[in-house]
Amino acid sequence: MAADTKIPAMGDPAERTIPRLQPGAMEQSKPYVAAPAHNEPLGFPGELVPDWQEKGIARMGELLGKYKSLRVFMDICVKCGACTDKCHYFLGTGDPKNMPVARQDLFRSVYRRYFTPAGKALGAMGMGKLVGAREFTKEVLDEWFNYFHQCSQCRRCSVFCPYGIDTAEVSMAARDIMDNIGQGHKYANEIIGKVHKIGNNLGLPGPALIDNLEGLEEDLKDETGLDIRMPVDEEGAEILLVTPSADFFAEPHVLGLMGYAKVFHAAGTSWTISTKATEAANFAMFIGSYDQMQKIAMRIREAALELGVKRIVFGECGHAWRVAYSFLNTLIGPMDFLDPRYPRPQHILEFTHDLIKRGGIRLDKSGNDGMVLTFHDSCNVARASRMGDSAGGQFVIPREVIKACVPKFVDMHPDTIGEKTFCCGGGGGLLTDELMDVRIKGSQPRMEALNDVVKREGVTHMAAICAICKAQFTKVLPTYGFDREMIVSVHQLVSNAIVLGNND
Amino acid sequence: MTTFFAILFYAAFAVLVVGVGLKVAQYARTPAPLKIPTTPAPLTPAGAAFRVGREVTLFESLWKANKPLWLFAMVFHLGLALVLVRHLRYFLEPVWAPPVWSLIVWLQPFGIYGGLAMLAGLAALLVRRVVVQRIAYISGPSDYLMLALLLAIGVSGMMMKMVAHTDIVAVKSFFLGLMVFDIRALPADPLLAVHLFLVALLMLVFPFSKLLHAPGVFFSPTRNQADDPRERRHLAPWAAQLERERN
Numbered sequence: 001m002a003a004d005t006k007i008p009a010m011g012d013p014a015e016r017t018i019p020r021l022q023p024g025a026m027e028q029s030k031p032y033v034a035a036p037a038h039n040e041p042l043g044f045p046g047e048l049v050p051d052w053q054e055k056g057i058a059r060m061g062e063l064l065g066k067y068k069s070l071r072v073f074m075d076i077c078v079k080c081g082a083c084t085d086k087c088h089y090f091l092g093t094g095d096p097k098n099m100p101v102a103r104q105d106l107f108r109s110v111y112r113r114y115f116t117p118a119g120k121a122l123g124a125m126g127m128g129k130l131v132g133a134r135e136f137t138k139e140v141l142d143e144w145f146n147y148f149h150q151c152s153q154c155r156r157c158s159v160f161c162p163y164g165i166d167t168a169e170v171s172m173a174a175r176d177i178m179d180n181i182g183q184g185h186k187y188a189n190e191i192i193g194k195v196h197k198i199g200n201n202l203g204l205p206g207p208a209l210i211d212n213l214e215g216l217e218e219d220l221k222d223e224t225g226l227d228i229r230m231p232v233d234e235e236g237a238e239i240l241l242v243t244p245s246a247d248f249f250a251e252p253h254v255l256g257l258m259g260y261a262k263v264f265h266a267a268g269t270s271w272t273i274s275t276k277a278t279e280a281a282n283f284a285m286f287i288g289s290y291d292q293m294q295k296i297a298m299r300i301r302e303a304a305l306e307l308g309v310k311r312i313v314f315g316e317c318g319h320a321w322r323v324a325y326s327f328l329n330t331l332i333g334p335m336d337f338l339d340p341r342y343p344r345p346q347h348i349l350e351f352t353h354d355l356i357k358r359g360g361i362r363l364d365k366s367g368n369d370g371m372v373l374t375f376h377d378s379c380n381v382a383r384a385s386r387m388g389d390s391a392g393g394q395f396v397i398p399r400e401v402i403k404a405c406v407p408k409f410v411d412m413h414p415d416t417i418g419e420k421t422f423c424c425g426g427g428g429g430l431l432t433d434e435l436m437d438v439r440i441k442g443s444q445p446r447m448e449a450l451n452d453v454v455k456r457e458g459v460t461h462m463a464a465i466c467a468i469c470k471a472q473f474t475k476v477l478p479t480y481g482f483d484r485e486m487i488v489s490v491h492q493l494v495s496n497a498i499v500l501g502n503n504d
Numbered sequence: 505m506t507t508f509f510a511i512l513f514y515a516a517f518a519v520l521v522v523g524v525g526l527k528v529a530q531y532a533r534t535p536a537p538l539k540i541p542t543t544p545a546p547l548t549p550a551g552a553a554f555r556v557g558r559e560v561t562l563f564e565s566l567w568k569a570n571k572p573l574w575l576f577a578m579v580f581h582l583g584l585a586l587v588l589v590r591h592l593r594y595f596l597e598p599v600w601a602p603p604v605w606s607l608i609v610w611l612q613p614f615g616i617y618g619g620l621a622m623l624a625g626l627a628a629l630l631v632r633r634v635v636v637q638r639i640a641y642i643s644g645p646s647d648y649l650m651l652a653l654l655l656a657i658g659v660s661g662m663m664m665k666m667v668a669h670t671d672i673v674a675v676k677s678f679f680l681g682l683m684v685f686d687i688r689a690l691p692a693d694p695l696l697a698v699h700l701f702l703v704a705l706l707m708l709v710f711p712f713s714k715l716l717h718a719p720g721v722f723f724s725p726t727r728n729q730a731d732d733p734r735e736r737r738h739l740a741p742w743a744a745q746l747e748r749e750r751n
């Protein structure tokens with residue numbers, strides 16, 4: 001943990017000050033480089049290959065041919081600067097290379113040098129600078145490694161860019177290239193390895209998981225007096241629940257899992273967890289690897305087919321929901337083995353929201369007495385997916401569920417929620433201790449908006465629907481002088497409010 | 505001078521059309537393997553087309569991002585559009601498409617405002633680029649040169665309009681001649697020569713510069729994709745190939 005991090009000040013979110021540029025402020029921030037043991041199982045070279053420059057450029061060429069986003073975005077940025085004050089990492093650090101367009105330019109300069117006529121011609125004469133072209137040198141590679149790991153791929157910049165240029169696409173491409181020349185990101189690659197080997201990010205093997213869930217069933221019994229089940233590998237269940245593995249034990253995640261179990265119980269719907277797909281997260285998205293992403297997603301298809309379920313429901317997780325909602329049909333579809341009357345796949349909040357609307361469950365707000373809630377929209381849910389059947393449902397549904405469960409709800413400043421939401425600071429594969437400095441600084445805009453509603457409206461808790469957000473806030477809240485338990489799962493609130501059993 | 509400009513414009517036109525054509529073909533052919541609209545996004549392809557339309561005509565996202573910049577951008581681009589439409593009179597015979605022609609005629613009196621708006625917008629954009637620290641940081645030589653080039657074209661055009669008139673009938677005759685491969689005399693007017701030379705330069709750099717944003721905006725997947733991944737399976741050819749190899 002970076003003990004010497006200077007905590008940025010929290011001002012008024014309505015008058016956010018744009019920091020003055022502090023060149024080089026974050027040039028030392030970087031994650032650990034992956035070791036051969038992390039890279040090789042994913043099919044990447046163990047360490048930086050001798051001809052990395054050539055290989056890297058070749059890989060860039062391949063990606064340009066495969067991704068329209070990258071191809072178009074490389075050419076069309078007009079350097080208008082509309083995005084420059086939109087990234088939380090820039091706002092929190094003042095490092096100009098954390099301005100989205102500047103981050104893209106680390107990549108674009110290499111693109112220009114090797115893939116545009118002007119860059120090739122002028123670059124060969126040593127005048128590449130004229131058109132913003134740079135040689136792909138070791139310094140440039142190091143810069144990539146540092147700054148493309150200060151991007152949480154949150155897409156906030158893409159909301160404001162007049163052409164929708166999404167820096168996340170560029171950082172995914174950069175990370176893919178780095179992986180393919182042996183300069184991987186340890187945290188992400190190690191985790192992907194664990195998913196392949198053990199089945200989930202946390203490296204929790206099946207028996208330990210079953211043990212753990214039995215413990216939770218006992219807790220639920222103690223709390224409610226009812227036999228609320230946490231079924232595992234039950235063939236013929238109606239629903240397969242795929243949830244981030246943090247939900248299996250870490251707080252506040254696990255309280256959310258208990259909430260899902262109560263909802264399923266109250267709805268009388270049979271469900272199961274599969275030991276084959278004990279992880280909703282898909283870190284392959286962060287490293288931009290289609291191949292890995294598909295491999296990880298495929299476990300879900302296999303699990304669903306083996307167990308013969310009719311529906312797939314995802315637990316609270318941001319990027320996992322992006323992969324599920326936006327990519328799953330592409331990666332593992334067609335999902336015609338599932339019941340077409342329900343969304344394929346469905347979000348747990350869609351499930352709960354639907355029940356509430358139909359009067360299928362009863363909620364008693366007094367279960368959350370004394371709590372004043374606000375809601376943190378997670379980037380990948382807000383800007384890369386949807387819930388429900390109308391655009392923006394991803395903002396409405398969680399809020400309606402929360403409001404049904406708590407006595408008071410207030411939103412944070414409108415520039416910091418909905419499609420303009422700020423990242424928690426730990427997304428995109430940055431949730432690792434060696435990046436704590438940038439994580440703390442990057443959470444400044446969110447902390448500022450939270451502080452504002454705490455002061456004005458007496459907010460006591462902030463709900464989130466993402467395992468990464470929850471883990472990040474648990475760490476970061478105390479550094480800004482808040483209680484770490486301020487962050488809660490939405491289904492934790494449902495769990496507190498739901499009226500079970502002896503009511504009819 | 506007439507021959508020089510004749511050759512220059514044939515060359516510039518060829519580079520512009522072939523260059524942009526190749527780029528557009530490349531953009532169109534490159535697959536988008538995943539659904540990545542920036543949400544909330546329209547749920548239908550028609551809705552997505554409408555979204556792109558709003559980006560092109562209203563600069564919708566820029567409005568969300570930065571109001572002064574939006575204003576400068578609007579003033580510049582609308583001015584430019586007006587100027588360009590007005591310029592059609594140098595390339596079209598009056599008999600061609602009467603409604604279009606009457607629009608061009610109707611717009612003539614506004615030309616001066618178009619030119620002024622374009623210049624004012626460009627000047628504001630340039631000042632912003634120099635004065636705002638963040639924008640100065642991301643600006644390279646080519647960004648300043650592009651603004652300078654457009655300013656110079658605009659200024660030379662305005663000077664012809666307001667200070668030293670050129671024989672626009674002869675200009676028109678020259679360009680109509682070029683279109684039927686008949687080289688007719690171009691007025692030997694220094695301002696016109698500057699104007700035309702710079703315009704040819706603009707045409708030459710267009711396919712190699714950030715001016716590709718004009719065709720490119722239509723191909724941006726975060727804007728032109730509909731939000732319907734659960735309803736419709738989206739599969740790029742290379743992803744389908746991967747799938748076949750796996751099975």
Ligand code: HEM
Nearest residue numbers: 078080162559560563566576577629650651715718719721
């Ligand atoms: C489909 C048509 C077009 C659209 C939607 C469009 C849109 C935009 C937008 C949104 C910006 C960013 C805001 C700004 O900096 O002004 C921009 C910048 C720019 N556009 Fe366009 N544009 C189009 C066509 C053109 C054309 C035909 C030209 C020139 C021949 C042009 C020249 C420029 C220049 C030079 C800039 C950068 C201004 C600066 O340096 O700040 N645009 N355009």
Ligand code: HEM
Nearest residue numbers: 587590594615616619657658661662664665670672675703
């Ligand atoms: C081959 C193409 C072009 C030709 C033959 C041409 C010719 C001319 C002529 C003859 C004038 C003087 C009008 C008068 O005296 O009433 C003029 C004005 C002007 N031109 Fe061009 N021009 C061309 C392209 C352009 C382009 C691409 C731009 C902008 C980027 C531009 C911007 C202007 C402006 C701002 C004026 C002054 C305002 C106006 O008359 O509309 N021109 N041009």
Ligand code: SF4
Nearest residue numbers: 087151152154155157
């Ligand atoms: S995607 Fe998010 S983190 Fe990355 S540059 Fe854009 S705003 Fe910053």
Ligand code: SF4
Nearest residue numbers: 077078080081083161
């Ligand atoms: S907003 Fe878009 S076009 Fe403007 S500088 Fe940023 S990335 Fe480039």
